[in-house]
Amino acid sequence: xxxxxxxxxxxxxxxxxxxxxxxxxxxxxxxxxxxxxxxxxxxxxxxxxxxxxxxxxxxxxxxxxxxxxxxxxxxxxxxxxxxxxxxxxxxxxxxxxxxxxxxxxxxxxxxxxxxxxxxxxxxxxxxxxxxxxxxxxxxxxxxxxxxxxxxxxxxxxxxxxxxxxxxxxxxxxxxxxxxxxxxxxxxxxxxxxxxxxxxxxxxxxxxxxxxxxxxxxxxxxxxxxxxxxxxxxxxxxxxxxxxxxxxxxxxxxxxxxxxxxxxxx
Amino acid sequence: xxxxxxxxxxxxxxxxxxxxxxxxxxxxxxxxxxxxxxxxxxxxxxxxxxxxxxxxxxxxxxxxxxxxxxxxxxxxxxxxxxxxxxxxxxxxxxxxxxxxxxxxxxxxxxxxxxxxxxxxxxxxxxxxxxxxxxxxxxxxxxxxxxxxxxxxxxxxxxxxxxxxxxxxxxxxxxxxxxxxxxxxxxxxxxxxxxxxxxxxxxxxxxxxxxxxxxxxxxxxxxxxxxxxxxxxxxxxxxxxxxxxxxxxxxxxxxxxxxxxxxxxxxxxxxxxxxxxxxxxxxxxxxxxxxxxxxxxxxxxxxxxxxxxxxxxxxxxxxxxxxxx
Numbered sequence: 001x002x003x004x005x006x007x008x009x010x011x012x013x014x015x016x017x018x019x020x021x022x023x024x025x026x027x028x029x030x031x032x033x034x035x036x037x038x039x040x041x042x043x044x045x046x047x048x049x050x051x052x053x054x055x056x057x058x059x060x061x062x063x064x065x066x067x068x069x070x071x072x073x074x075x076x077x078x079x080x081x082x083x084x085x086x087x088x089x090x091x092x093x094x095x096x097x098x099x100x101x102x103x104x105x106x107x108x109x110x111x112x113x114x115x116x117x118x119x120x121x122x123x124x125x126x127x128x129x130x131x132x133x134x135x136x137x138x139x140x141x142x143x144x145x146x147x148x149x150x151x152x153x154x155x156x157x158x159x160x161x162x163x164x165x166x167x168x169x170x171x172x173x174x175x176x177x178x179x180x181x182x183x184x185x186x187x188x189x190x191x192x193x194x195x196x197x198x199x200x201x202x203x204x205x206x207x208x209x210x211x212x213x214x215x216x217x218x219x220x221x222x223x224x225x226x227x228x229x230x231x232x233x234x235x236x237x238x239x240x241x242x243x244x245x246x247x248x249x250x251x252x253x254x255x256x257x258x259x260x261x262x263x264x265x
Numbered sequence: 266x267x268x269x270x271x272x273x274x275x276x277x278x279x280x281x282x283x284x285x286x287x288x289x290x291x292x293x294x295x296x297x298x299x300x301x302x303x304x305x306x307x308x309x310x311x312x313x314x315x316x317x318x319x320x321x322x323x324x325x326x327x328x329x330x331x332x333x334x335x336x337x338x339x340x341x342x343x344x345x346x347x348x349x350x351x352x353x354x355x356x357x358x359x360x361x362x363x364x365x366x367x368x369x370x371x372x373x374x375x376x377x378x379x380x381x382x383x384x385x386x387x388x389x390x391x392x393x394x395x396x397x398x399x400x401x402x403x404x405x406x407x408x409x410x411x412x413x414x415x416x417x418x419x420x421x422x423x424x425x426x427x428x429x430x431x432x433x434x435x436x437x438x439x440x441x442x443x444x445x446x447x448x449x450x451x452x453x454x455x456x457x458x459x460x461x462x463x464x465x466x467x468x469x470x471x472x473x474x475x476x477x478x479x480x481x482x483x484x485x486x487x488x489x490x491x492x493x494x495x496x497x498x499x500x501x502x503x504x505x506x507x508x509x510x511x512x513x514x515x516x517x518x519x520x521x522x523x524x525x526x527x528x529x530x531x532x533x534x535x536x537x538x539x540x541x542x543x544x545x546x547x548x549x550x551x552x553x554x555x556x557x558x559x560x561x562x563x564x565x566x567x568x569x570x571x572x573x574x575x576x577x578x579x580x581x582x583x584x585x586x587x588x589x
Binding site: 003007009042046051086219221228229234256258 | 308309310311312314315317318330336337338339341342343344345346347348349350351352354356359360361362365369485487488490492494502503550551553554555557558
C-alpha cells in the first residue's frame with residue numbers, strides 16, 4: 001500500500017569510475033536494481049540537480065555512462081570513487097524484443113549506452129544482430145569489445161578515422177537493401193533518428209527509438225517531457241515507429257525548462 | 266411460457282437497474298461536468314497535448330498550469346521529493362509566459378470537457394492584466410492560486426494568504442472578467458474561512474481548497490542534504506487528506522459559494538468523503554503518479570460502485586452530507 005515510498009531517493013555511492021573516451025565516463029554505483037533495457041533512473045547529485053540516465057548494467061550494482069556536456073555532467077565528472085549519488089527509479093517503458101530473431105541496431109554517439117543491454121538480451125535469445133554505431137572520431141568509440149562479443153558491429157566515424165567514413169543513415173540504406181530484419185532499434189541524436197525513421201518507413205520495418213526530452217519529475221506529473229501526446233518519462237523513453245510516424249514534434253520541437261516550445265536546430 | 270416469463274423478468278431487472286444506476290453528471294458554476302473530478306492546476310497543463318491526456322483519462326474538467334506575465338524557468342531539479350505518505354514539489358511556477366499561453370490555448374475546440382485557466386502574479390494589477398488576457402479565450406473559469414507555498418514573489422511567500430490581499434486581488438480581477446473566478450487557498454493557514462469569506466465578498470464564484478500544504482522539507486539522511494533543490498516544497502498526497510477534509514468541512518459551514526476540494530485524493534471513496542465534507546467538485550493531481558493518467562476513470566468507477574451499493578443516485582445527494 002505504500003506506493004509513495006518506492007520513489008524515495010536511494011543511496012548509490014560511486015564504486016568505480018572508468019574513462020571510456022576523452023569525453024565519456026562510466027560510473028558503477030552501489031545500489032541493487034533491476035530494469036528493462038531502455039528504462040532509466042533519475043540520478044541526484046545533492047545541491048546540484050537531478051537528471052535521467054540509462055543503465056548499462058543492472059543487478060547487484062548498476063552503471064551509467066555519461067557524456068560531459070553541461071553543468072551537471074561537469075560536476076559529475078569531478079566526483080571520485082566513494083562520492084555520494086542518489087537515485088530513484090527505474091522509470092519508463094523499455095525496449096521489447098519478444099520473437100525477434102534478426103535485429104538491426106543503430107546507435108549514434110552516447111546513444112550507444114541506451115542500446116548496450118538490449119543487444120546483450122537479444123544475444124541471450126539467440127537473435128542475430130547487426131549493430132551499426134556512428135561516432136565522431138576513433139577516440140570516441142564506445143563499448144567496442146562488449147558489442148563485438150554478441151553482435152556484428154559496423155563502426156562508422158564521421159571523420160573516417162576508424163571503420164567506414166560517413167553518415168550513419170546513408171550507410172544504413174545499403175544495409176537495409178541487402179538484409180531483412182524483424183525489428184530495428186535506434187538511439188542517437190534526434191536528427192539522425194528522424195532519418196532512420198524515414199528509412200524504416202521506406203522499408204516497412206518495425207522499429208523502436210529511445211528518445212530524449214528535458215525531464216523534471218519522471219513520474220508523469222509535470223508534463224515537461226511531452227512529445228506530442230506522449231510523456232517521455234512514462235510512455236517512453238522507448239517509442240515505436242508507429243507512434244513517431246504520427247508525431248508532429250519529433251525532430252522538430254522540444255520544450256525548454258520553462259515549458260516554452262522551441263524548434264530543434 | 267416459462268421462457269417468456271423469464272425474459273420479462275430479465276427485462277424488468279434491466280430497466281429497474283438502469284433507472285437506479287447512479288450518475289456522476291453535475292454542474293459547477295453553471296458549467297456542466299460529466300463527473301466532478303478536475304485535473305488540478307500545476308499537474309500536466311503546460312500545453313493542450315498534456316491536458317488532452319487528462320481528458321482521455323476521464324477528467325470531468327482540466328486546469329492549465331498557472332501562467333505568469335513573463336516566461337519562468339522555475340526551480341532547479343529535483344522539483345519533487347517523495348516520502349512514505351506523499352510527495353513534496355517545488356517547481357517554482359515554471360511556465361512559458363502569458364504570450365505563449367495565449368497562442369497555445371487560443372483554440373480549445375479539441376476539448377470535450379471544460380478547460381479552466383490559472384494565473385499567478387506578485388500583485389493585484391499584474392493579476393488583473395493576466396485575467397483580462399485570459400478572459401478573451403474560451404476558458405470555462407479562471408483560477409487564482411493565492412496560496413503557493415514555494416515560490417518567492419508568489420502566493421504565500423509574497424503575503425497573498427491574507428483576507429486583505431485576497432480581497433484586493435479578487436476585486437481587481439473581478440473587474441476584468443465575467444467568467445467564474447475560483448480562488449485557491451491554502452489549508453495550512455489558520456483562519457482560512459476569513460480568507461474564503463474575503464474572496465466571496467470580493468466576487469469570487471468558488472473556493473479551491475487546498476493548494477499543497479506547508480511548505481515541508483525532506484532530508485536525505487545519507488547525504489545529509491534536503492532533497493529538493495529549493496529545499497522546501499508543497500506537501501501533497503495521502504498525508505494531507507484529513508486536513509483538507511476538515512478544511513472543506515469548515516468552509517462549507519461558513520461560505521455560500523461552492524468549494525472544489527483538493528488534496529490527497531486518489532480513490533473514488535476519497536472523492537465521496539470530500540463531497541460529504543461539502544465539496545461540489547474534487548481536484549486530482551499527485552494521484553496520477555500512483556495510478557496513472559486514467560486515475561479519473563478509476564475513481565469514477567469506484568464512486569459508481571460505492572453509490573450503487575449504498576443507494577445514492579447523484580453527486581448532489583452527497584454534497585455536505587456529513588453536516589446533516
